[in-house]
Amino acid sequence: MSATINLEGEITNLLRVHGSLSVAFLTRFLNERGLDCTRQKVERTLRKMIQQKKVEAFYTNGNKRKHYRLR
Known part of the structure; x- marks a missing residue:
């Protein structure tokens, strides 16, 4: 459970610094910070954060890629 909370906190920090990001960039930045995570794990965490109304x-631009930002 704390790994999920830690991942949520890191995603929140990244979105606060960079504005809006796609899953690919979030995964890349998290891996650069030393968190070993996959795209699927990031998407699952983002879905939970959307349900909690945090994200x-x-x-954008009709490129069919979801971007995420803080509410």
């Missing part, structure tokens, strides 16, 4: 998802 919102949106599409």
